[in-house]
Amino acid sequence: MTTVRVGQHPAVRGRTGRRPGNPDTRQAILDAAAGEFARSGYGGATMRGIAAAAGVDTALLHHYWGSKNALFMAAVQAPIDPADIARRLAQGEISDLGRRLLSTLLEQWESPAGPALLALVRSALGDASTARMLREFVVSQVVVKLLRTYRVPDDEAALRGALVVSQVLGVITARYVVGVEPLASLPPEAVVAAVAPTLQRYIDGDVTGAGG
Amino acid sequence: MTTVRVGQHPAVRGRTGRRPGNPDTRQAILDAAAGEFARSGYGGATMRGIAAAAGVDTALLHHYWGSKNALFMAAVQAPIDPADIARRLAQGEISDLGRRLLSTLLEQWESPAGPALLALVRSALGDASTARMLREFVVSQVVVKLLRTYRVPDDEAALRGALVVSQVLGVITARYVVGVEPLASLPPEAVVAAVAPTLQRYIDGDVTGAGG
Incomplete structure (x- = not known):
């Protein structure tokens, strides 16, 4: 670990008002x-x-x-801000959250941020410590937090969040990492049509097999 | 590529009747x-x-x-024989195939073959050429073939198979590779209860968003 001594606190700004720090x-x-x-x-x-x-x-x-x-x-050099995305997703009905979640995610992946996202997922899949920090961040700081803003009970939010992550991770991995056809070349709307109902059930449907 | 000359065809067996070849x-x-x-x-x-x-x-x-x-x-040093598993899965009703597929898969992962399966998935996730050969084998030789034995129409089987693979890969990756809790420590039956309905919809439900 490199130890760095800072000569001057960069909060003490010069006249230009812009001082990005050392x-x-x-x-x-x-x-x-x-x-x-x-x-x-x-x-x-x-x-x-x-x-x-x-x-x-x-x-x-x-x-x-x-x-x-x-x-x-x-x-982690994340090219997007999941907290910001979670805030945007928190606008709207929970009954439609599965569709909005997946559409927004695919939008990010099809955007110029896509390759950097892919690199991040690849490194999490290949390295246990990256996996550990990302899974904890994505699950508890993004997905579970989002579910809680919709008042999903605490004792259900963790499992529902993990299930959402399992299908989202599966789509990302199949479509972008492994390239499973026809999923890899399907237009985003078709992926959403096929997969959003899964996310919606994980969010607010029956996940215990008890029926309902 | 090493070129090997074979002196004697091993089909010509010795008296023991067991000759594994060179x-x-x-x-x-x-x-x-x-x-x-x-x-x-x-x-x-x-x-x-x-x-x-x-x-x-x-x-x-x-x-x-x-x-x-x-x-x-x-x-690929596969520790299980997917063709054999697909044959076993082909016994039974299609209406129950999602549950049987996931139960059988989790059984394999919880068996002594688990670590070797994990190694295989990790190498597919980390290496494009391994990913290519495995995805093609798993999708077309196992999943799509299985769907066809249930007379899923050809023009639907590829997409349905890819969707099944997306959720199966997601569960495997979240549970065994990345370790997303509580999914990672849930008993297999609870995973099946939560996820099998997803697979069942991908197998014989609506995947176009047209309703039904």
Whole structure:
């Protein structure tokens, strides 16, 4: 772990009002963050621990990224902001959430951010520590949080969220990583038509086999 | 590619009646097969081409493995025989196929063959040529063939098969590769209760969003 000493706190801005900070310091913090997230998972890593590992003050992390969430996204080089997407998804009825979730996701994958998303998923599939930090972030910070804004009971949200992730991950993997035809070349609307009802059942339908 | 000359056709058996053949020759054929399957996919690779690449007679391949299917399974070191599993799954009603498919699959993953299956999936996720040969084999030789034994129309079988693969791959990846909780530690029966209805809809339900 590289220890970096910061000569001047970048919060002390010069006259231009724009001072992005020492790029080496930022990178050292991002490296430390990636290491801590990989070691302790999203929930276990702390801003204080990351700052200590990078040899800087915790305030500097807040200054640069504002939140652990934003620091995480920067550390894993995520090309999209899932928290922002989750906020957009939280507008609308729960009865339609499966369709909106999948449409929005496919939009991201078909956008210029697609290749970077693919790289991120590939590294999570190939490396246990990346898998650990991403799964925890995506499941608890994005999907389960989203379900809770729709008042899905706490004791159901974790399983429902994991089931949603299983089908979403399956579509992403089959369509973009492994390239299973005809799924890989189907227009997004057709994928949504086929798969959204699955997500909707996982969100608010019966997932216990009890019927209903 | 190693070229191997075979001095004596192993079909000419000795008195013991058991002659597994020259292990070096077998291995050279398996290596050649893995190369050909990776290059040309399951459908594109031929017994003749593999024999030529290994520098042996095609009859030797049939002698050792009996079929391209069996040679493929040996070349990818598959710990289970999907063709055999597909045959067992073909016994029973289509209305129950989703449940039987998932139960059987989870049984295999929880069996001593599990770690080898995981290794195979990991290598398919990490390597495009392994992904190519496995996806083609699993989709067209196992899943779509199974759907056809239930007289699912040809023009629907490919999409239905790919959707089944998307959810199965998603469960496998979430449960065994990435370890998404609580899915990773749920008893198999609970996974089946939650996910089998998805597979059943992909098999014989509406997948066009037209309703029904």
